Amino acid sequence: xxxxxxxxxxxxxxxxxxxxxxxxxxxxxxxxxxxxxxxxxxxxxxxxxxxxxxxxxxxxxxxxxxxxxxxxxxxxxxxxxxxxxxxxxxxxxxxxxxxxxxxxxxxxxxxxxxxxxxxxxxxxxxxxxxxxxxxxxxxxxxxxxxxxxxxxxxxxxxxxxxxxxxxxxxxxxxxxxxxxxxxxxxxxxxxxxxxxxxxxxxxxxxxxxxxxxxxxxxxxxxxxxxxxxxxxxxxxxxxxxxxxxxxxxxxxxxxxxxxxxxxxx
Amino acid sequence: xxxxxxxxxxxxxxxxxxxxxxxxxxxxxxxxxxxxxxxxxxxxxxxxxxxxxxxxxxxxxxxxxxxxxxxxxxxxxxxxxxxxxxxxxxxxxxxxxxxxxxxxxxxxxxxxxxxxxxxxxxxxxxxxxxxxxxxxxxxxxxxxxxxxxxxxxxxxxxxxxxxxxxxxxxxxxxxxxxxxxxxxxxxxxxxxxxxxxxxxxxxxxxxxxxxxxxxxxxxxxxxxxxxxxxxxxxxxxxxxxxxxxxxxxxxxxxxxxxxxxxxxxxxxxxxxxxxxxxxxxxxxxxxxxxxxxxxxxxxxxxxxxxxxxxxxxxxxxxxxxxxxxx
Numbered sequence: 162x163x164x165x166x167x168x169x170x171x172x173x174x175x176x177x178x179x180x181x182x183x184x185x186x187x188x189x190x191x192x193x194x195x196x197x198x199x200x201x202x203x204x205x206x207x208x209x210x211x212x213x214x215x216x217x218x219x220x221x222x223x224x225x226x227x228x229x230x231x232x233x234x235x236x237x238x239x240x241x242x243x244x245x246x247x248x249x250x251x252x253x254x255x256x257x258x259x260x261x262x263x264x265x266x267x268x269x270x271x272x273x274x275x276x277x278x279x280x281x282x283x284x285x286x287x288x289x290x291x292x293x294x295x296x297x298x299x300x301x302x303x304x305x306x307x308x309x310x311x312x313x314x315x316x317x318x319x320x321x322x323x324x325x326x327x328x329x330x331x332x333x334x335x336x337x338x339x340x341x342x343x344x345x346x347x348x349x350x351x352x353x354x355x356x357x358x359x360x361x362x363x364x365x366x367x368x369x370x371x372x373x374x375x376x377x378x379x380x381x382x383x384x385x386x387x388x389x390x391x392x393x394x395x396x397x398x399x400x401x402x403x404x405x406x407x408x409x410x411x412x413x414x415x416x417x418x419x420x421x422x423x424x425x426x
Numbered sequence: 427x428x429x430x431x432x433x434x435x436x437x438x439x440x441x442x443x444x445x446x447x448x449x450x451x452x453x454x455x456x457x458x459x460x461x462x463x464x465x466x467x468x469x470x471x472x473x474x475x476x477x478x479x480x481x482x483x484x485x486x487x488x489x490x491x492x493x494x495x496x497x498x499x500x501x502x503x504x505x506x507x508x509x510x511x512x513x514x515x516x517x518x519x520x521x522x523x524x525x526x527x528x529x530x531x532x533x534x535x536x537x538x539x540x541x542x543x544x545x546x547x548x549x550x551x552x553x554x555x556x557x558x559x560x561x562x563x564x565x566x567x568x569x570x571x572x573x574x575x576x577x578x579x580x581x582x583x584x585x586x587x588x589x590x591x592x593x594x595x596x597x598x599x600x601x602x603x604x605x606x607x608x609x610x611x612x613x614x615x616x617x618x619x620x621x622x623x624x625x626x627x628x629x630x631x632x633x634x635x636x637x638x639x640x641x642x643x644x645x646x647x648x649x650x651x652x653x654x655x656x657x658x659x660x661x662x663x664x665x666x667x668x669x670x671x672x673x674x675x676x677x678x679x680x681x682x683x684x685x686x687x688x689x690x691x692x693x694x695x696x697x698x699x700x701x702x703x704x705x706x707x708x709x710x711x712x713x714x715x716x717x718x719x720x721x722x723x724x725x726x727x728x729x730x731x732x733x734x735x736x737x738x739x740x741x742x743x744x745x746x747x748x749x750x751x752x
Contacts, residue, residue: 245451298458
């Protein structure tokens with residue numbers, strides 16, 4: 162039993178380990194001995210080379226702008242909307258929530274073309290804003306996730322605040338948001354990873370290489386330097402590493418979010 | 427503002443404001459729903475009946491785009507190829523992912539030392555960005571320079587062409603040709619199985635909620651490990667399997683990033699990795715045929731709708747909700 166588990170774990174971990182180990186080999190060593198695992202000589206300069214060959218700093222800055230912008234947009238819009246669906250009573254709420262849920266099943270390609278032309282029309286083409294602005298308009302999945310969390314907060318808390326003369330916005334900002342920190346952290350984390358990894362958005366909306374985030378920049382690098390395997394792997398490692406580190410520090414938030422989204426979905 | 431007539435804005439306004447509060451709260455989504463969902467959805471339906479190159483205004487051609495799709499489907503043109511490839515990829519990768527997801531979760535639920543480490547190792551690939559994973563697997567599976575074929579070579583096996591091959595491993599003749607029958611879509615399937623960690627975590631959480639008493643009762647009835655798995659574990663997991671199935675099919679039909687990267691943005695080799703989403707993208711943004719691409723988008727939407735509906739209909743026959751009765 163233990164053996165099967167170890168074998169499977171090895172198979173899953175191997176590709177990543179190989180990526181990092183080979184990114185520290187020289188190009189000739191990779192070509193000469195593709196099955197060897199441990200580098201004969203550690204070529205740390207591969208990383209320095211990769212960072213100079215691709216404008217890594219520029220791409221990284223763009224990725225961070227994109228991530229911070231999208232996380233802010235998502236947190237702000239989704240928490241507001243989720244509060245509206247979870248804690249306020251209004252006519253048509255159930256119907257609207259059903260519509261919201263059903264939009265999760267809508268493939269992004271079904272709306273891709275007019276959406277592209279609309280954002281282009283308002284002057285957002287070739288700007289990171291084309292990817293950030295839509296997050297200020299809510300996302301069905303995150304709204305759903307936050308709503309589920311708001312529903313678990315006892316109504317008595319809001320009632321007490323209302324009796325003290327606190328308005329809905331006050332209850333939302335001063336009571337609900339602080340209590341919802343774990344759920345907000347999950348949403349922020351998911352959105353950060355999604356923006357960091359996003360490839361089709363930049364492919365669609367960005368044209369100027371100085372605006373590319375890492376995910377897209379890396380692919381452009383692959384198509385122009387496909388023979389320089391060692392640099393390619395170093396670049397891929399540099400792109401993957403931040404997410405892996407982030408994951409190690411936030412494992413519990415990550416896993417909780419995944420099982421909450423899945424089980425209640 | 428100034429209450430000259432004493433109409434009691436104090437009594438009227440607060441109640442109106444009170445009623446409008448929910449609207450303000452959900453306003454970001456309402457705006458997004460209107461501008462980024464309803465409008466594009468309707469516009470792409472209208473444009474699917476048009477010829478539209480973005481330079482001149484759309485011009486109605488009615489069913490021409492759909493007729494072209496039907497023609498390419500029947501004659502095995504690019505659209506036919508995209509439909510076939512998408513179907514092949516979804517029908518093979520989704521069941522495999524479910525199998526591996528359940529299998530790994532069950533193995534992890536055994537009480538074993540170092541469980542947390544194993545869980546992390548299985549989960550890690552699913553946080554690797556798709557763009558990086560695609561680059562990595564293109565290298566691992568390179569027929570000449572890649573590790574996988576080098577390892578197979580050491581074992582005395584001629585490795586397959588993977589991303590450079592049009593083969594489809596699901597066919598019997600491919601198995602007769604040995605392991606060499608794995609082609610580009612099978613390599614994409616391998617990649618998607620590698621990233622199964624996400625669903626594995628959901629299965630693991632669901633396994634933790636199966637009451638122990640069910641297993642004990644089954645054991646008292648003399649059920650062995652396989653029958654306990656078949657009659658207790660599987661039914662208890664069925665809601666999650668259903669969720670995985672729906673999300674897997676929807677995600678598989680829409681798969682884009684990895685397809686775009688490994689096929690050099692053109693479905694290479696020989697269109698064997700041309701999928702619906704890629705064909706749609708190329709028609710729209712390379713050929714600038716927005717009308718035709720909109721028709722593809724609607725076909726893609728209808729496929730997702732039909733398969734989701736079919737899955738939901740089938741659910742009542744095999745999905746057990748609210749679990750205490752297996």
